[in-house]
Amino acid sequence: MTDDSLYGRLRSAILSLDLAPGQRLSERGLEPEFGASRTPIRAALMRLESEGLAQRDGKNWMVAPLNLDEIRALYEYREVLESATTRLASERASREDLEELAELASTSDAGETPEHSLDAGTSFHLELARISGNPFLEDAMRSVLTRLYRTRWLEVQSAESRDRVHAEHSSIASALLAGDSASAELATIDHLRGTDERLRQSVASDRLRLRASGIAVD
Amino acid sequence: MTDDSLYGRLRSAILSLDLAPGQRLSERGLEPEFGASRTPIRAALMRLESEGLAQRDGKNWMVAPLNLDEIRALYEYREVLESATTRLASERASREDLEELAELASTSDAGETPEHSLDAGTSFHLELARISGNPFLEDAMRSVLTRLYRTRWLEVQSAESRDRVHAEHSSIASALLAGDSASAELATIDHLRGTDERLRQSVASDRLRLRASGIAVD
DNA sequence: CTCTCGACTGTGGTATACCAATATGGTATC
DNA sequence: GATACCATATTGGTATACCACAGTCGAGAG
Numbered sequence: 001m002t003d004d005s006l007y008g009r010l011r012s013a014i015l016s017l018d019l020a021p022g023q024r025l026s027e028r029g030l031e032p033e034f035g036a037s038r039t040p041i042r043a044a045l046m047r048l049e050s051e052g053l054a055q056r057d058g059k060n061w062m063v064a065p066l067n068l069d070e071i072r073a074l075y076e077y078r079e080v081l082e083s084a085t086t087r088l089a090s091e092r093a094s095r096e097d098l099e100e101l102a103e104l105a106s107t108s109d110a111g112e113t114p115e116h117s118l119d120a121g122t123s124f125h126l127e128l129a130r131i132s133g134n135p136f137l138e139d140a141m142r143s144v145l146t147r148l149y150r151t152r153w154l155e156v157q158s159a160e161s162r163d164r165v166h167a168e169h170s171s172i173a174s175a176l177l178a179g180d181s182a183s184a185e186l187a188t189i190d191h192l193r194g195t196d197e198r199l200r201q202s203v204a205s206d207r208l209r210l211r212a213s214g215i216a217v218d
Numbered sequence: 219m220t221d222d223s224l225y226g227r228l229r230s231a232i233l234s235l236d237l238a239p240g241q242r243l244s245e246r247g248l249e250p251e252f253g254a255s256r257t258p259i260r261a262a263l264m265r266l267e268s269e270g271l272a273q274r275d276g277k278n279w280m281v282a283p284l285n286l287d288e289i290r291a292l293y294e295y296r297e298v299l300e301s302a303t304t305r306l307a308s309e310r311a312s313r314e315d316l317e318e319l320a321e322l323a324s325t326s327d328a329g330e331t332p333e334h335s336l337d338a339g340t341s342f343h344l345e346l347a348r349i350s351g352n353p354f355l356e357d358a359m360r361s362v363l364t365r366l367y368r369t370r371w372l373e374v375q376s377a378e379s380r381d382r383v384h385a386e387h388s389s390i391a392s393a394l395l396a397g398d399s400a401s402a403e404l405a406t407i408d409h410l411r412g413t414d415e416r417l418r419q420s421v422a423s424d425r426l427r428l429r430a431s432g433i434a435v436d
Numbered sequence: 437c438t439c440t441c442g443a444c445t446g447t448g449g450t451a452t453a454c455c456a457a458t459a460t461g462g463t464a465t466c
Numbered sequence: 467g468a469t470a471c472c473a474t475a476t477t478g479g480t481a482t483a484c485c486a487c488a489g490t491c492g493a494g495a496g
């Protein structure tokens with residue numbers, strides 16, 4: 001799962017908040033920290049930029065900041081993608097696909113750590129996208145989940161939220177297993193709207209504490 | 219409109235088929251042709267890879283080939299994006315936005331060249347995405363239009379196709395101006411399905427001729 | 437004539453030197 | 467003391483040298 005390439009290590013550092021949102025990055029400054037020279041560092045930064053994890057501020061690099069407007073737009077976008085994904089998955093998925101999806105839904109056990117819950121949720125939504133049969137939907141979902149990763153981490157801090165996510169994933173998987181496309185689509189939309197709401201409340205309420213940790217939220 | 223950066227020139231060369239789909243590219247081989255050294259060439263190739271215009275074949279670079287399965291998946295993906303885009307645009311667009319959109323629709327005049335028709339169509343769909351108010355939908359539409367550019371070029375060769383595209387764009391704009399969201403969404407879906415069908419017929423019927431020109435279609 | 441093996445050419449990957457532009461900080465002047 | 471200006475350090479952008487690897491072509495052995 002862990003990617004020990006320079007790109008993977010930089011990505012992990014950003015997603016784990018080791019590199020704070022909004023933090024300025026210099027290519028030469030990253031050389032000693034990651035033990036690589038500017039050429040591969042630049043390549044990794046360019047790739048991270050295309051994924052929305054790094055940005056340019058003029059000519060300088062920075063870790064992509066957290067932005068409430070962007071989160072809202074991402075959830076709207078995700079609802080477009082994922083409702084269609086659920087519908088297509090219902091039309092196309094094999095029995096085995098759906099059983100694996102149900103297993104992934106049950107794996108996101110509430111007793112686990114926030115990290116496990118987050119990764120399990122990521123796997124669930126990516127598998128759902130995969131069985132939709134459209135690789136562009138899958139790529140778009142992967143991109144959205146990546147962009148939302150750092151904020152989703154906030155939401156999944158409370159055991160109550162993890163329980164709710166778990167139950168909602170199970171509802172989606174059950175509806176798909178029952179062949180009820182409409183219910184599955186509605187369950188997906190409910191899940192996203194609930195998650196969005198809980199998440200943005202977390203961000204808003206934690207904003208001051210976050211800022212105290214050096215994490216700016218626009 | 220033209221981008222004289224190295225990236226822009228490489229992109230144009232691919233989209234205009236000066237660099238044939240499937241053609242192998244070597245970083246050093248591009249140096250004399252584009253008058254730049256490997257470093258910026260590599261950067262441009264990596265960016266084009268993230269946009270789906272260049273690919274890697276093992277360690278080697280190649281111009282992204284044309285692939286009928288991919289075209290089908292792209293149109294399915296695009297229908298997901300653009301039906302939602304139309305709905306959101308109908309909810310949010312100002313009167314000025316919609317009038318500009320209608321103007322763009324009428325600009326795609328049937329008497330123009332294929333290139334003009336294609337660029338006008340691109341502008342229409344990008345403007346529609348812009349007034350949806352969601353930057354991620356807009357970026358995704360831009361990406362889809364870029365990936366489909368070379369194949370759309372085939373479809374727009376006949377004046378008859380250009381007429382039809384023009385009429386369909388006008389229908390969408392009219393429905394939006396009338397505030398009829400449902401009709402606009404249906405007109406968008408009709409437009410895409412018709413375009414998809416005409417396009418894939420063009421590709422299929424031209425496949426042999428294309429191959430004779432060195433353009434492989436999988 | 438065929439097959440195998442080796443030298444060679446070309447590939448991308450990386451490190452690094454150099455350049456121009458810009459931000460910075462200290463100093464001198466008002 | 468404030469401000470303007472200049473030296474300097476740091477930045478990203480680019481060109482290039484070197485490396486390891488792979489694919490190819492040719493020569494030599496069977």
